[in-house]
Amino acid sequence: MTAHFPILQVIIPLLAAPLCLFIRIPRIVGIFAILVSATAFLISCGLLQEVITGGTLSYQLGGWAAPWGIEYRIDKLNGYLLLLVSGVSTIVLVAAQTSISKELPENRHTFFYTAYLLCLTGLLGILATADAFNLFVFLEISALSSYTLIAIGTDRRALTASYQYLVMGTIGATFIIIGVGLMYMMTGTLNMYDLAERLPAVYESKTVLSAFGFFIVGVCLKLALFPLHLWLPNAYAYAPSITTAFLAATSTKVAVYVLIRYIFSIFGIEFVDMSLPLGDIFLFLGLTGIFVASVAAIYQLNIKRLFAYSSVAQIGYIILGLAIETELGLTATLLHLFNHALMKAAIFLAIGAVVYRIGSAQLSHYAGLGKKMPWTMAAIVAGGLSLIGVPLTVGFVSKWYLVVALLDKGWWPVAVLVLISSLIAVIYVWRVVEWIYLTPPRIITDEIKEAPMSQLIPIWILVLANIYFGVDTRLTVGVSKLAAQSLFGVN
Amino acid sequence: MNIIGLYNYWIVVVLMLIGFFIVIAHENLIKKLVGLSIFQTSVFFLYISMGKVAGATAPILDENYQLYSNPLPHVLILTAIVVGIATTAMGLALVVRIYEAYGSIEESDIQVQDNNDRLEDYLEAYGHKNDTHLFNQDKDE
Numbered sequence: 001m002t003a004h005f006p007i008l009q010v011i012i013p014l015l016a017a018p019l020c021l022f023i024r025i026p027r028i029v030g031i032f033a034i035l036v037s038a039t040a041f042l043i044s045c046g047l048l049q050e051v052i053t054g055g056t057l058s059y060q061l062g063g064w065a066a067p068w069g070i071e072y073r074i075d076k077l078n079g080y081l082l083l084l085v086s087g088v089s090t091i092v093l094v095a096a097q098t099s100i101s102k103e104l105p106e107n108r109h110t111f112f113y114t115a116y117l118l119c120l121t122g123l124l125g126i127l128a129t130a131d132a133f134n135l136f137v138f139l140e141i142s143a144l145s146s147y148t149l150i151a152i153g154t155d156r157r158a159l160t161a162s163y164q165y166l167v168m169g170t171i172g173a174t175f176i177i178i179g180v181g182l183m184y185m186m187t188g189t190l191n192m193y194d195l196a197e198r199l200p201a202v203y204e205s206k207t208v209l210s211a212f213g214f215f216i217v218g219v220c221l222k223l224a225l226f227p228l229h230l231w232l233p234n235a236y237a238y239a240p241s242i243t244t245a246f247l248a249a250t251s252t253k254v255a256v257y258v259l260i261r262y263i264f265s266i267f268g269i270e271f272v273d274m275s276l277p278l279g280d281i282f283l284f285l286g287l288t289g290i291f292v293a294s295v296a297a298i299y300q301l302n303i304k305r306l307f308a309y310s311s312v313a314q315i316g317y318i319i320l321g322l323a324i325e326t327e328l329g330l331t332a333t334l335l336h337l338f339n340h341a342l343m344k345a346a347i348f349l350a351i352g353a354v355v356y357r358i359g360s361a362q363l364s365h366y367a368g369l370g371k372k373m374p375w376t377m378a379a380i381v382a383g384g385l386s387l388i389g390v391p392l393t394v395g396f397v398s399k400w401y402l403v404v405a406l407l408d409k410g411w412w413p414v415a416v417l418v419l420i421s422s423l424i425a426v427i428y429v430w431r432v433v434e435w436i437y438l439t440p441p442r443i444i445t446d447e448i449k450e451a452p453m454s455q456l457i458p459i460w461i462l463v464l465a466n467i468y469f470g471v472d473t474r475l476t477v478g479v480s481k482l483a484a485q486s487l488f489g490v491n
Numbered sequence: 492m493n494i495i496g497l498y499n500y501w502i503v504v505v506l507m508l509i510g511f512f513i514v515i516a517h518e519n520l521i522k523k524l525v526g527l528s529i530f531q532t533s534v535f536f537l538y539i540s541m542g543k544v545a546g547a548t549a550p551i552l553d554e555n556y557q558l559y560s561n562p563l564p565h566v567l568i569l570t571a572i573v574v575g576i577a578t579t580a581m582g583l584a585l586v587v588r589i590y591e592a593y594g595s596i597e598e599s600d601i602q603v604q605d606n607n608d609r610l611e612d613y614l615e616a617y618g619h620k621n622d623t624h625l626f627n628q629d630k631d632e
Contacts, residue, residue, distance in 0.1 A: 133567055136571075137574070140578070148581070151588065156589075156593065157605060157608065159585055159588050159589045159592055160601055160605065163582065163585045166578065166582050166585065167514060167524075170531070170578050171514070171527070171530070174530060174534055177534055178537065181534065181537050181538050184541070184564065185541050301609075301612050301613060301616050302612065362612055362615065362616065364612075364615055364617075
């Protein structure tokens, strides 16, 4: 049984998704979805433990040997991210039960859970697979279901946001598949580790170079690297809150994983160095992204849009870690992947709880809510502090590692810029605090009360995780370091 | 270099650019999807071309033939075609709902309407607009 864990992880949500359509009764479908996601989470816990103690796991689909058949390979890097994605997904699903009852019409609930489980399948599949084409298929599964998840709400702007995302996401995915095709042309293989062995022989060829170029642009579209982030703010702002929480925490992170996997495990850092000044490009785009998106966040009126822009800025930090091209930098990137997922899931779930009560994500409607919904608001503030990088939160840990990595490389001006950018984060988080606590309430009603327990518990699990991993960094830093070492060790 | 001999790759590049151009340049949401389809189709051509071995036949074992084309890229592209159809269907479904919600499928019309919405939000936050409607909304439920 445990031997089949790598595939079960992906196949269980895949099979469960159509089953949702047969169950039909929204309440039961909701609980079923939680169970499925929790099963995936338990499997990923088992997998990570096995990977840390026993080393990389390889699973041959249908018993066909690796370069011919499709291989699933779990190492420290994707074991760690599988745990993150399935864990966050389970917590978000618990909050979804009440949240979507207000945001979606009753007849769409079943479809919501179906699309959600498909999206989870896609994300877990991308992480687990070691086959370049299989990765593209899972990428499209997760993308198509996220377009649905975004458009399923009642806000009409979600439709245009979803359309925009569909166009840009498809261009990104097509670029990736062009890259895969060009690599197949040169090597005749699709298995990532087989590719890694065969590519060095054809490093000089222009085909491999253009494969790499197509690939980088495609993935950067998917992970919303500035200036390819245009689809993200609207998609996050107008989607149902649960969708936002789930996608913000997982989908861009998985895209970053794809980037890391291709750069380090397939092409190899030497090829990247001699072919493209990728470090410089990432440094420039990462930094510009951080500043442009942080400043844009300050001017937003919609709180979801505000934190969506902040997500673009955080992607900048993640990419900055990659730009350093050292083991320390990669550790910082992996840490921030994990930590940012925790922060954004907590914040967007808390916003979802407010939307549940007042039916709006306009910042001006949050005036005076600090007294009405103290626990929910405290969660938003805690998440905000984590975004700034206040000590004792996860945000501090990852920024600390990022700054240390930058100093270690000797890039102290960049380190200073990172610190300055944190001050911009103070401004946008302060704007939220100002509306919540210091502005007199505009809506005089006693009907607004604290969010229901079914939402507060998942929110606070995430907030406490934010603080716990900010203090006890053994798991996150430990695994990130091991993963970074193994990625650099491969080459 | 044999430029004419590589004509199928020229078709790939030309189709790819035509598709990409339509996606960027057209305002109409359906035309954009058509462009996207053309763009994806060019990749199908790329894969199919690379699987073809000169002078080879279909990969069905037969004593009379020694040389076979590579079937793998063709199989891969079957999957990609399915993905492409799903994407187009999804996109068209979205366009239908956009038309129902906005009464237009021209990007500029939609943008004007969205900007008006945003202006209202702005007025509500900083202007003197009465925000009782939110209160009423809550009461109705």
